[in-house]
Amino acid sequence: MKSKSRLGDRVFSGLAKGSGSVILIALMAVAGFLMAQAWPALVADPAELPNATEGFLPYVIPFVFGTAFSALIALLLATPLAIGIGLFISHYAPRKLAQALGYIIDLLAAIPSVVFGLWGIQVLAPAVQPAYVWLSENLGFLPIFAGQVSGTGRTILTVSMVLAIMILPIMSAMAREVFLQTPKLHEEAALALGATKWEMIRMAVLPFGRPGLISAAMLGLGRALGETMAVAMVLSPAAVISFALLTSTNSNTIAANIALNFPEASGLGVNLLIASGLVLFAITLLVNMSARAIVNRRREFSGAN
Amino acid sequence: MIKNTSMKVAGLAIASVIALTGCAANEGNGSVDGLSGTLNGAGSSAMGSAQEAWIAAFQTANGAVTINYDPTGSGAGRESFISGAVNFAGSDSYLKDEELALTFAACAPGTTPFEVPVYISPIAVVFNVEGVTDLNLDAATIAGIFKGDITMWNDSAIEDLNPGAKLPAAAITAVHRSDDSGTTKNFSDYLSKTAESIWGTDVSDVFPYESGEGAKGTSGVIDAVKNGTNTIGYADASKAGDLSIAKLKVGEEFVELSNASAAAIVDASPAVEGRDASDLAIKIDRATTAAGAYPLVLVSYLIGCNEYADAEVGKLVKAYATYLVSEQGQADAAQFAGSAPLSATLTSKVAAVIAAIK
Numbered sequence: 001m002k003s004k005s006r007l008g009d010r011v012f013s014g015l016a017k018g019s020g021s022v023i024l025i026a027l028m029a030v031a032g033f034l035m036a037q038a039w040p041a042l043v044a045d046p047a048e049l050p051n052a053t054e055g056f057l058p059y060v061i062p063f064v065f066g067t068a069f070s071a072l073i074a075l076l077l078a079t080p081l082a083i084g085i086g087l088f089i090s091h092y093a094p095r096k097l098a099q100a101l102g103y104i105i106d107l108l109a110a111i112p113s114v115v116f117g118l119w120g121i122q123v124l125a126p127a128v129q130p131a132y133v134w135l136s137e138n139l140g141f142l143p144i145f146a147g148q149v150s151g152t153g154r155t156i157l158t159v160s161m162v163l164a165i166m167i168l169p170i171m172s173a174m175a176r177e178v179f180l181q182t183p184k185l186h187e188e189a190a191l192a193l194g195a196t197k198w199e200m201i202r203m204a205v206l207p208f209g210r211p212g213l214i215s216a217a218m219l220g221l222g223r224a225l226g227e228t229m230a231v232a233m234v235l236s237p238a239a240v241i242s243f244a245l246l247t248s249t250n251s252n253t254i255a256a257n258i259a260l261n262f263p264e265a266s267g268l269g270v271n272l273l274i275a276s277g278l279v280l281f282a283i284t285l286l287v288n289m290s291a292r293a294i295v296n297r298r299r300e301f302s303g304a305n
Numbered sequence: 306m307i308k309n310t311s312m313k314v315a316g317l318a319i320a321s322v323i324a325l326t327g328c329a330a331n332e333g334n335g336s337v338d339g340l341s342g343t344l345n346g347a348g349s350s351a352m353g354s355a356q357e358a359w360i361a362a363f364q365t366a367n368g369a370v371t372i373n374y375d376p377t378g379s380g381a382g383r384e385s386f387i388s389g390a391v392n393f394a395g396s397d398s399y400l401k402d403e404e405l406a407l408t409f410a411a412c413a414p415g416t417t418p419f420e421v422p423v424y425i426s427p428i429a430v431v432f433n434v435e436g437v438t439d440l441n442l443d444a445a446t447i448a449g450i451f452k453g454d455i456t457m458w459n460d461s462a463i464e465d466l467n468p469g470a471k472l473p474a475a476a477i478t479a480v481h482r483s484d485d486s487g488t489t490k491n492f493s494d495y496l497s498k499t500a501e502s503i504w505g506t507d508v509s510d511v512f513p514y515e516s517g518e519g520a521k522g523t524s525g526v527i528d529a530v531k532n533g534t535n536t537i538g539y540a541d542a543s544k545a546g547d548l549s550i551a552k553l554k555v556g557e558e559f560v561e562l563s564n565a566s567a568a569a570i571v572d573a574s575p576a577v578e579g580r581d582a583s584d585l586a587i588k589i590d591r592a593t594t595a596a597g598a599y600p601l602v603l604v605s606y607l608i609g610c611n612e613y614a615d616a617e618v619g620k621l622v623k624a625y626a627t628y629l630v631s632e633q634g635q636a637d638a639a640q641f642a643g644s645a646p647l648s649a650t651l652t653s654k655v656a657a658v659i660a661a662i663k
Contacts, residue, residue, distance in 0.1 A: 051511055121525070126532045148456070150518060151478030152533030233525065236518040237483045248478060248518035260521055263350065264485035264510055266380035 031281070038275035041268055050269040051261075060276045065241045066251030067280065070156050070231065071224035073245075074163035078171055079217055081164070086175025086209075091201060102176065109169035117233030120162040121154065125234065128161070129153030132246045147247040154236045156250040162230050167220035174219065178212030179205055211295045218291030222284055228255035254280040341369035344621050348374075348382020348395035351487050351541065352424045352605045356395065358641035363628050372625060379487055379605075386411065386418075386608055392618050393609040393626075395424075397487030399577060399586035400608065411618070412610035419583040419662065421655040423629050424605035424638060425645045427567035428488055428495075429542040430551040433530050434458060434473065441466045443554035444499035450537060451479045451496070452503060453516030458535055466554070473535065480529045480538035483519030485510035491589075491603045492539050498591035499600070541603070542567075543643020553601060556594035566599035567645035573598050583611050583658045602645070612663040623662040630655045 041049060042056055052059035085105065089098040132149050139145045182205045190200040237252030237260070244250075252260075258273045265273055346356070353376035360372045377385070379396040386394035389410025399420055409418050430447060432440055437458075442450075446462045449455035455462055458472045482489045489512050496504040507513040518536075520529040523544045530538040530548060542550070542562055552559035560566050573595040577586035591600045607626055613619035628634045635646035647655065 051509075121528050122532065129534070148476055150533075151476065151536050152480070152518060152529045154518065154520070154529060232483075232521050235483075236480075236520060236529070238515040238519065240515050249515055252483075260484035264378035264380060264487075266378070266384055 034274060034278040034281055037271055038278045039271075041271035041275040044268055044271075048268060049272055050265075050267075052272055056272070056275060059239075059272070060254070060279055062239050062241050062251050063254045063257050063276060064279060064283070066156070066237075067225055067253040067255070067283070069243075069251060070160050070163060070235075070253055071221055073157065073160035074167060074224045075217060075221050077160060077164035078167050078220060079213075082168055082171035082175050082216065082220075083213065085168075085172040086179050087201060087205070089172075089176045090179035091197070091205065102173075105169050105172050108165070109173075113166065113227060113229040114233070116162050116166055117230040120158060120230060120234035124162065125153035125158050127153075128158055132157070136246050144243055144245045147244045147249075149246045150236060150248040152236070152248075154234055155246050155248070156235065157245040159231050159235045159250075162234055163224045163227055166227060166230065167223050170223065171216045171220040174216035175209065175213060178209040178216075181212075182208045215291055215295050218287060218294075221287055221291075225253075225284055225287065226255055226280065227253075228259045232256040232259045340367045340621060340624055342617055342621050343371040343373070344393065344618070344625060345391045346372070346374045346382075346393040346395060347377050347385045347391045348608075349379045349397045349424075349487060349605050350376035351397055351426060351603055352376070352395040352642075355424050355638040355642035355644055358637045359625075359629055359634060362634075362637050363625055366628075367624070370621065370625075378485075383608065392613075393607060393622055396606050396608055397490065397603060399606055400584075402579075409610060411613060411615075413612040413614050413663075416610060416612040417581055417583065418608055419611050419658050420580075420606050420608050421585045421626070421630070421658050422571065422587060422604045422647065422651065423607040423626075423655070424642075425567055425571055425647065426603045426605070426643070427542040427562050427564075427599055427645055428492055428539055428601045428603055429545045429548075429562055430537065430539050430553070430601070431527070431530050431545050431548040432537040432551060433533065433548060434475075434535050434537075436471050436473070438549050439467075439470065440549065440551040441554065441559045442551045444496055445503055447551075447553075448496045448500040448503040450477055451481060451517055451539075452514050453479070454503065475535040478533055478536045479517035480520050480526050480533070480536055481512040481517050482523075482526060483512075483521050486522075487603055487605075488523065488539065488541060492601065494589070495591045495601045539601075541643070553599060555598060555600060556596065558596070560597060560599050562599050562601075564639065564645040566597050567602045568648040568651075569595065570598040570600050570602055571604060572648050572650055583661065585654060585658060609662065611661065616663065619663050623659060626659045626662065627656070630659065 046053055046055040049056070089101055093101060129152065132153060132155070135145050136149045186204040186208065187200055190204045195203060231253050235250055235252065235256060236248045237256065238249045240249055240251060242249055242251055254276050258277055262273055356374040360374060363372060364370055374395070379398060382394040383396050383400065383404060385391045387404060387407050387409055392411060400418065412418060430442060443466060446455065446466060449462060456477055457474060458477055459474045464472060487510065490508060490510050493508045493513060497506050497508050505513065512519065518529060520526045523540045526538045526540045527544050527546065527548065530536040550562050552561050570589065570593060571587060573593050574587050574590040577588050580586055586606070587604060589600065589602065589604060593600050607629060609622045609626065610619070613622065630647060630652055638644045639646050
């Protein structure tokens, strides 16, 4: 029996297809805009590029480094915390407390980044500055803690802390969700074999949640890479590549550099900034795609399907 | 592409002018001297808060007039004005010679633009050092501090200028602007004119060295200096708040920042050569030895047409500019934006140019 196609079906399928293609069109439009606007800066004679007389690549590489460096430190700080929070909520906390904690963490996600920026300058930076002085006095032989400590505390480490707090909500929310989905049978089987709670988590929960954790980390990384306002406000930037965590001279990030210099840019300067935006676009695309690839590759082991 | 956007903006501006004049004509509400219409300006963000105060006061006095000022930055403002997208521009630097050679779309064919200083903002060297409230500095020392050559507060260069001051044996954190800024350009210009052997000749909106600490915007610099320890920075004097301000060495004495000393340097500086009578571009004499002149100032210009293609716009610009440089207008800017009012000599020159706008 051939089903008759009804008006409602056609309208709905049209709407669904339309919504699906809007995403593609938007992405293409952004990519097209970036490329069209970046092109003049990419082909221009370096001597004509404002602030980038050595050419586009030497100009953008320190910013690429800063972007990746600050985001990676943020990820390093946030991942263990997110796993801890997720486990606490899913397996340790009493139900009521877990719910309340979940809400509070979600609230963190609602704080605008400019507020994080203000908090970073006014509260966090002055608060951690004495700790930085201690670090440099006692661990100054390590290259990352070497150099003259910033008098204001507005360093890349402070920025990464702010970023870590900003990406914590999404990461811990995802961690909580994947941990909660661990099949009860796996957990009970582990316990029945005589595993302690920690051993059960290590044997059943964490392996099951690994792909979810990876995509949580990548989502967090994506947000940290693109975060603009908080970085622009908190960081004391310079166009250098520097691994030092405590000094005033820190590699700026691409997004913050655009935010800082766009208001006064004109002519080729605008194209130059947009070209650096194109680089950021490519990096985030790459991060997301590799996250997808990792998750897909490990899907069969996870037992999720 | 840029041109394209400007043209779109221009279209929008024209459309809104038509729409708003239409409105005003319909309502016919009482304007003070029959002025009505919309003016669009863009440019210097340093002048932004002064423009806000001016616009508020002018629109209150002339109910049928709407003025918009978009603080997009000096370069963008000049570009928009040249392309005809806005009716006037505010700019921290005067028109370049190559810009003057272009055709100004908003002006009547064959006429030139005018350019007058309307906003003088002294730049303060602010510092936050425990136990120190007075600090004397000369250009060479400031250059050394911000370049990173002088790293300690008890450096002999600073101690020699401040006999008796209790300067700590602590590292200096020198804070500069991390965003492009006319303030940086004027600061750099001052140092390159007065301490070239140390500072070099790189004068632009970007801070030229990698040393020291960057902060976003005037408020960012002020925050960094205030919240940090043993810090020093430069910022528009109006935002300095309760931070201590250093005195600058001019000639043999140390000059305190004040409205009078900021206006004095503008009077003591020569005009840019080879300009029309209606172009009052000033080459600030940073290396001045004139008594009581504070050479670290930012001068913002109002740029418009001597004769507008649209006479109605000309009338509006003339009325607005007349108010800007009036005693009241300068007092309003001083109150709300902390600028230094133009001196009487300069005001009379500027007023003559504005009186000729058509």
